[in-house]
Every structure is written in C-alpha cells, then in structure tokens.
Amino acid sequence: KRRGRDLVHIYSESDQDSENLRDTIEWIHQLQQAIANDQIVLHFQPVIEIRTREIAYYEALVRLNIDNKLIYPGSFIPALERADDIKLLDHQVVAKAIKYLADYPEIPRMAINLSAHAFSDEKLTPLIEQKMMQYRVDPKRIIFELTESASLTNLAGTLRMIERLTQLGCDFSIDDFGTGFSTFTYLKQLPAHSVKIDGSFVKDMPDDPIDLALVRAIHEIARSLNKVSVAEFVENQETLNLLEEIGVDFAQGYHIAKPAPIHTFLSAEVKALVD
Ligand code: C2E
Numbered sequence: 001k002r003r004g005r006d007l008v009h010i011y012s013e014s015d016q017d018s019e020n021l022r023d024t025i026e027w028i029h030q031l032q033q034a035i036a037n038d039q040i041v042l043h044f045q046p047v048i049e050i051r052t053r054e055i056a057y058y059e060a061l062v063r064l065n066i067d068n069k070l071i072y073p074g075s076f077i078p079a080l081e082r083a084d085d086i087k088l089l090d091h092q093v094v095a096k097a098i099k100y101l102a103d104y105p106e107i108p109r110m111a112i113n114l115s116a117h118a119f120s121d122e123k124l125t126p127l128i129e130q131k132m133m134q135y136r137v138d139p140k141r142i143i144f145e146l147t148e149s150a151s152l153t154n155l156a157g158t159l160r161m162i163e164r165l166t167q168l169g170c171d172f173s174i175d176d177f178g179t180g181f182s183t184f185t186y187l188k189q190l191p192a193h194s195v196k197i198d199g200s201f202v203k204d205m206p207d208d209p210i211d212l213a214l215v216r217a218i219h220e221i222a223r224s225l226n227k228v229s230v231a232e233f234v235e236n237q238e239t240l241n242l243l244e245e246i247g248v249d250f251a252q253g254y255h256i257a258k259p260a261p262i263h264t265f266l267s268a269e270v271k272a273l274v275d
C-alpha cells in the first residue's frame with residue numbers, strides 16, 4: 001500500500017530481509033538511547049524449590065522503561081539478536097544484575113539470561129569477573145541461563161566461557177529446553193547444572209497428556225545426567241502439584257509470582273508464595 005495504488009508487488013524473501021534490517025536498525029537506536037538515558041530496568045521473578053516452597057533464586061528479566069511505559073524483551077530481543085549490538089544489552093544486564101546482588105544480600109541467588117551472541121563476545125567474561133570483584137559478589141550466587149540458540153556454532157568459545165565461569169563458582173542452566181533444533185547435542189556438549197523445561201510443555205500439563213509425558217521424560221533425562229530440573233510457566237496449583245509428583249526440583253510462573261521490581265519480594269510480608 002505504501003508504494004501506491006494499482007500496483008502489484010511480488011513479496012519476496014528480500015523484502016522480509018530489508019524489513020528485518022530496518023527493524024534491527026531502529027531497535028539498535030532505541031537501545032543506545034535507553035542506555036544513555038538509563039532506561040534499562042530489571043524485573044525479577046522468583047523460582048521456588050518445590051520441596052520446601054522457598055525462594056531459591058530470582059531470574060532477572062530486562063525491560064526498557066521509556067516514558068514510564070515498559071517495553072518487554074519479546075519486542076526487541078529478536079531484532080537485536082540479528083545484530084551484534086545485543087552485546088551492549090548483555091553488558092548492561094550483567095552489570096546491573098551483579099550490582100543488585102551486592103545491594104541486596106538477602107537475594108539468595110540470581111539467574112541472568114545471556115543472548116546467543118554472548119559466547120562470541122570476548123569482552124563479556126572479563127566484564128563479569130570485573131563486576132563480581134568490584135562489588136564483591138560471590139560467583140556462587142549467579143546462574144547463567146542460555147538458550148539452545150546460544151550457538152553450538154561457536155562451541156569452543158562457549159565451552160571456554162562456561163569453563164572459566166564455572167571454575168569461579170557460577171552455575172549454568174539450559175533455558176527453554178526442548179524447543180531447539182539440537183536439544184540433545186546441546187545437553188551432551190554443555191556442562192550445565194540445570195535444565196529449564198520450556199513453558200510451552202508445562203503450561204497445559206494438567207489437560208494435555210502429551211505435555212505431561214514430555215515434562216516427565218525431560219525431568220528423567222535431567223536427573224539421569226545429574227542435573228536439576230526447573231519448570232517455567234507454572235500457572236496454577238494443579239500444575240505445581242503434578243510437578244511435585246513427578247519430582248521436578250524447581251518451579252517458576254505466574255501462579256507463584258509475576259516478574260516485578262525486587263522490592264516487591266524483599267518486604268517481610270511476602271514469605272509464603274504458594275501452598
Ligand atoms: P525466558 O528466559 O524463558 O523468560 C520467561 C518469560 O516468560 C518471561 O518473559 C516471563 O515474564 C514469562 N513468564 C513467566 N512466568 C510465566 C507464566 O506463568 N506464564 C507465561 N505465559 N509466561 C510467563 P519476558 O520477561 O517477556 O522475557 C522473554 C524472554 O526474553 C526471556 O525468556 C528471555 O529469553 C529473554 N530475556 C529476558 N531478559 C533478558 C536479558 O536480560 N537478556 C537476554 N539476553 N534475554 C532476556
């Protein structure tokens with residue numbers, strides 16, 4: 001329509017490419033603005049240990065706060081991941097998250113999401129180490145979540161980074177497990193301590209026997225590899241009960257708590273989140 005009336009335009013792949021490119025360029029600009037104006041904020045979502053119902057850690061989730069309106073990562077991360085500039089965001093998130101750990105000793109541990117590009121980023125590991133030193137944060141309080149897209153293509157680089165940070169005491173978790181192209185290769189190659197079962201399998205567990213079977217199977221695989229299992233998208237009590245029955249170790253989701261600013265969780269009243 002933009003091109004005018006009475007004009008047939010054949011849609012081709014390169015149109016998609018140029019649209020993606022435009023989108024990426026706009027978000028890079030937006031990100032740079034947000035960094036300059038200090039508009040990058042972290043919200044936190046608790047993860048409970050199912051056995052005790054206690055908060056084991058908080059996952060840091062990034063948002064852009066532009067004119068008091070929050071923009072969620074679903075709208076900008078895919079665009080930024082098409083470019084190297086996602087590294088800028090990773091740097092911001094890592095620095096902020098580690099500062100939170102220093103400012104709030106009552107946070108037991110924190111999970112930080114890393115983008116697919118993080119593993120080809122030579123500067124990231126030194127930055128993480130520098131921030132942990134600067135703020136005197138125990139590396140044992142940090143879990144890094146990687147998605148399967150986080151490149152088996154650069155396996156050597158990925159392994160080097162994981163090895164170094166594991167040596168220091170950080171843990172690694174495979175995020176959104178079960179949705180990638182090479183799930184099992186990933187599981188085999190990466191020394192992760194935990195597997196986060198993708199929410200798409202967890203969400204409908206009570207009504208969908210296939211999902212229930214898949215969650216059970218993923219948990220068994222994790223356990224036989226000496227990894228702990230985490231379920232995301234726990235949206236009701238029935239799901240939590242089923243996960244407990246299966247033996248899944250940790251749970252996260254709207255039924256337990258929605259992501260929110262950290263002070264929401266650190267006030268004394270919020271102790272028991274679920275039955
Ligand atoms: P994720 O790491 O798998 O995070 C879970 C997402 O699911 C979060 O969305 C969270 O708000 C949402 N969620 C949590 N519980 C429930 C539930 O019970 N039901 C449903 N339907 N959704 C739930 P969010 O915050 O929009 O983040 C989306 C994705 O963006 C994240 O998926 C993660 O891959 C990425 N992301 C978030 N923060 C960062 C970051 O700081 N750096 C990088 N590189 N990626 C990030």
Ligand code: MG
Pocket residue numbers: 059113145175
């Ligand atoms: Mg995550």
Ligand code: MG
Pocket residue numbers: 175176196198199232
């Ligand atoms: Mg996840």
Ligand code: MG
Pocket residue numbers: 176198199232
């Ligand atoms: Mg997910």
